[in-house]
Amino acid sequence: MLVILYYIIFSITFVYGMYFAITGFFGFKNYHKSQFGKHKPKHKFGIVIATRNEEKVIGALVESLKRQNYPKELYEVFVIPNNCTDNTEQAARKAGATIIDCTVPVKYKADALKFAFAKLQSHKDLDAFVVFDADNLVHPDFLARMNDALCEGVQVAQAFRDAKNMGDNWLTGSYTLFYFIQNFFYNRARMNYSGSATINGTGFMMRKEVVKDGFNTVTITEDSEFTAQCAIRGIQVAFVEDAITYDEHPMTFRASWKQRKRWTSGTLCCLSTYWKKLISTFVKTGNIACFDMLMMFLAPIMMLITSALTIVLMIFHIVGVELFDFFSYLYASGILFFILFYLASVLMNLFVVKYNHKKPRDIISGIFFFSLFLLSWIPINIVCLIKKTDSWEQIKHDRNDVDLDKLLN
Secondary structure (H helix, E strand, O other): OHHHHHHHHHHHHHHHHHHHHHHHHHHHOOOOOOOOOOOOOOOOEEEEEEEOOOOOOHHHHHHHHHOOOOOHHHEEEEEEEOOOOOOHHHHHHHHOOEEOOOOOOOOOHHHHHHHHHHHHOOOOOOOEEEEEEOOOEEOOOHHHHHHHHHHOOOOEEEEEEEEOOOOOOHHHHHHHHHHHHHHHHHHHHHHHOOOOOOOOOOOEEEEHHHHOOOOOOOOOOHHHHHHHHHHHHOOOEEEEEEEEEEEOOOOOHHHHHHHHHHHHHHHHHHHHHHHHHHHHHHHHHOOHHHHHHHHHHOHHHHHHHHHHHHHHHHHHHHHOOOOOOHHHHHHHOOHHHHHHHHHHHHHHHHHHHHHOOOOHHHHHHHHHHHHHHHHOHHHHHHHHHHOOOOOOOOOOOOOOOOOHHHHHO
C-alpha cells in the first residue's frame, strides 16, 4: 500500500516537473532574437519608485534614469518615500526626482504603489507606469524598448532582471542565476508560445488604464499577485528582454532568509486566495497563463513533497523495498545519482551565464553553489507552512559604488 501511495505521489511530482521542463524548452525558440521591432519615441512614462530608508542608493538610480536614450520630456521620475528615518527624500530630490508625499499608512510596498498610481491617474499626459526598486540601476535603452512594446499593443511587461553585484559572493551569484534561469526558461519561453511572463518585483511596466480602478493587491508579494490578476483578466504580461534593470542582491544569508520567507509566504497566500479563480478562468477561457500561475503558486508545496519523497526513497532503499521506476534505479546507484543532478545544474548555470554574455569567472561561486541556494529554500518553505510572514521587512541596500558603465561593458 505504501509503495502504491509512493508511485501516486511520485507521478504527480514527475508530471509537475516535466511541465516546467517541457515549457522551458520554448526559450530556445527564436534564439537571441528580439520579440519587438524598433519604434520612434511616442509614449510618456511615469517612473514610480517606492522607497524606505534608501538614501545610499536612490540617487544613483535617479541618475541612471536621467541617462535614458529617450526624450526627457517623455518621462518623469516619481519617488514615494514611506516610513523613512533617514534622508531618502532629500537624496531623491537632489538627484532630480519628483517627490510624492504618501499620506496613507504603508504596511507593504503595494500600499505606496497603490497610492501613487491613484494620484498619477490625473496626469493626462502619462501613458504608462514603470516600477523600479530604489537599489536598481537602469540600462540607457530601457524606456526605448518599453516604448517598442507599447507601440505593439502590450499592456503589461516585465523587463530583464540583471544584477549589479553578482560577483560579491556565492549568494549574490546564486540570486543572479535564479533570475537568469527565470528570464530564459520561464519568461522568454512563455513569450515564444503566446503565454504570459511573470512580474518579479522591479522593472515592470503597465499602461495607465490597467490600474485605473486601482492597484488592488492585498498580499505581501504584490508582483506575483498582480501577475495572477492579469491572467484572470486576460492581460498578457510580455517579457521585454532588451529592457534591462540591474538589481542589488542580498549579500548575507540572514537577509536572504528574510527575503525568501516573504516570497514563500506571499506565494502561499496567493495560492489560497486565487486557486479557485485561476482554475475556473482556465476552464472557461483556456488561458494558459492561469494554469501557469497556479503551478507557480504550488511550487513551495511541491518542493517539500519532492524532498519528502527523496527521504522515503532513502528509507525504502535501506529496508530493501524494490521499486521499478527509472528514478529509483538512478537513486540506487548511490552518490552517482547526486553527482549527475549536480552536474546538470552546473551545466544549466553555465548556459544561462554564456547566453547573457557574462564571464563565468565573475560568477564562479554562484555557479557551483547554486544547488545549495535552492536546497536552503526547503527549511524556508517548512517554516512558512507553519507560520507565514505577514509583514514587510526592509532589506538593507548600500551598494552605491557600482559603476553603470562597467555593467554595460
